[in-house]
Amino acid sequence: MSGGRTVSALLARRADLSPTVEQVRLPDPGPGEVRVRIRAAGVCHSDLSMINGTLAPSFPLALGHEAAGVVTDVGPGTDRVSGGEHVVLNWSPACRTCWHCAAGRPWFCDTAGRPSSARGATADGAALHVTLGLGALAEEVVVPQHAVIPVPAELPFDQAALLGCAVLTGVGAVRNTARVAAGESVVVIGLGGVGLSAVLAARDAGAEQILAVDVTESKHALAIAAGATDFLVSDGGLVRSIRARTDGRGVDHAFECVGRATTIETAWRSVRRGGGVIVVGMGARDDVISLSALDVFHSGRVLRSSVYGAADPDRDVPALARDVLAGDLDVTPLITHRISLAETPAALDRLARGEGARSVVSFPG
Ligand code: APR
Numbered sequence: 001m002s003g004g005r006t007v008s009a010l011l012a013r014r015a016d017l018s019p020t021v022e023q024v025r026l027p028d029p030g031p032g033e034v035r036v037r038i039r040a041a042g043v044c045h046s047d048l049s050m051i052n053g054t055l056a057p058s059f060p061l062a063l064g065h066e067a068a069g070v071v072t073d074v075g076p077g078t079d080r081v082s083g084g085e086h087v088v089l090n091w092s093p094a095c096r097t098c099w100h101c102a103a104g105r106p107w108f109c110d111t112a113g114r115p116s117s118a119r120g121a122t123a124d125g126a127a128l129h130v131t132l133g134l135g136a137l138a139e140e141v142v143v144p145q146h147a148v149i150p151v152p153a154e155l156p157f158d159q160a161a162l163l164g165c166a167v168l169t170g171v172g173a174v175r176n177t178a179r180v181a182a183g184e185s186v187v188v189i190g191l192g193g194v195g196l197s198a199v200l201a202a203r204d205a206g207a208e209q210i211l212a213v214d215v216t217e218s219k220h221a222l223a224i225a226a227g228a229t230d231f232l233v234s235d236g237g238l239v240r241s242i243r244a245r246t247d248g249r250g251v252d253h254a255f256e257c258v259g260r261a262t263t264i265e266t267a268w269r270s271v272r273r274g275g276g277v278i279v280v281g282m283g284a285r286d287d288v289i290s291l292s293a294l295d296v297f298h299s300g301r302v303l304r305s306s307v308y309g310a311a312d313p314d315r316d317v318p319a320l321a322r323d324v325l326a327g328d329l330d331v332t333p334l335i336t337h338r339i340s341l342a343e344t345p346a347a348l349d350r351l352a353r354g355e356g357a358r359s360v361v362s363f364p365g
Pocket residue numbers: 043044045046049166169189190191192193194195213214215216219234257258259263280281282283351352353354355356357
């Protein structure tokens with residue numbers, strides 16, 4: 001590859017749990033592309049899903065897809081941003097022309113959301129692939145201009161980064177998919193960055209009961225800090241505990257933020273007749289849920305997923321940035337670890353163990 005720049009990136013050579021920081025070569029921005037100097041990047045469960053067998057991306061793979069930074073170079077014909085602008089990366093840039101985009105649902109865009117795409121090369125010359133079109137756990141990325149969203153320069157980079165995945169996904173599930181209303185009851189199962197964002201949004205929506213669930217007590221304080229009214233440990237008595245807090249009925253909405261069949265089934269049983277289960281977690285192809293045909297009929301419940309928060313990132317990321325800057329949405333409880341790029345393998349291990357919420361990498365300016 002002629003031209004381009006060499007940068008450090010978190011690279012997975014294969015689908016095992018041992019990615020390492022390596023030098024990779026990224027091209028110069030081509031027509032309609034931009035180079036972004038990354039200033040902050042979160043470590044998300046979907047990065048883990050790239051290397052633990054849940055998804056099937058191509059390797060070698062630069063990990064990372066939740067990040068914010070500064071545009072440093074733009075390719076020919078780029079009209080969306082210019083050098084120096086602060087941006088959040090969007091891992092599902094919409095084409096705006098396919099059937100789904102035309103129908104107003106860009107989160108289903110035919111062209112977006114592939115686990116990996118080819119970009120640049122490794123130091124030893126192999127074709128490099130980047131996670132979700134980004135590969136953002138890196139000093140720099142080169143991406144299509146539609147994969148960046150300008151945000152105000154006052155927004156701190158670490159908070160801006162989270163808007164691009166965890167916050168957009170968790171908040172969007174509450175606001176756009178479930179449309180939680182004041183006075184309603186919700187349960188959020190799985191309290192990582194995504195689940196805690198759903199808790200934040202449920203509180204903001206005025207939900208009266210926000211039951212937050214995880215596997216160990218270690219998430220209790222985080223849940224309460226994000227606005228949960230109750231914390232419950234996920235065990236055999238969970239559904240009974242949830243019903244006991246809702247006059248035996250079950251909650252209005254359950255948000256499954258884990259990505260497993262068993263937790264989807266638990267969410268289903270936690271919801272009242274006519275209520276809704278929102279699957280936010282991204283599970284594996286062979287993990288199959290089982291529901292009784294009679295129960296599906298009798299319960300009147302709705303089971304639906306929320307892909308990327310059913311959000312239009314071009315509209316919703318700037319709106320979230322305004323909420324954060326106005327003090328209406330405090331995303332800082334999501335950040336439990338501030339780390340360097342070299343510490344990202346340990347952050348992935350923490351995610352695998354269900355410890356903490358977001359680890360955010362800071363890069364020097
Ligand atoms: N019951 C309750 N909580 C559980 C269970 C369970 N059976 N199993 C795991 N969890 C919890 C973990 O302990 C962890 O706190 O779910 C949480 C998941 O959080 P993270 O690993 O930090 O994941 P996050 O990045 O928030 O993403 C959640 O959304 O976008 C998708 O791919 C992503 O499927 C993932 C999900």
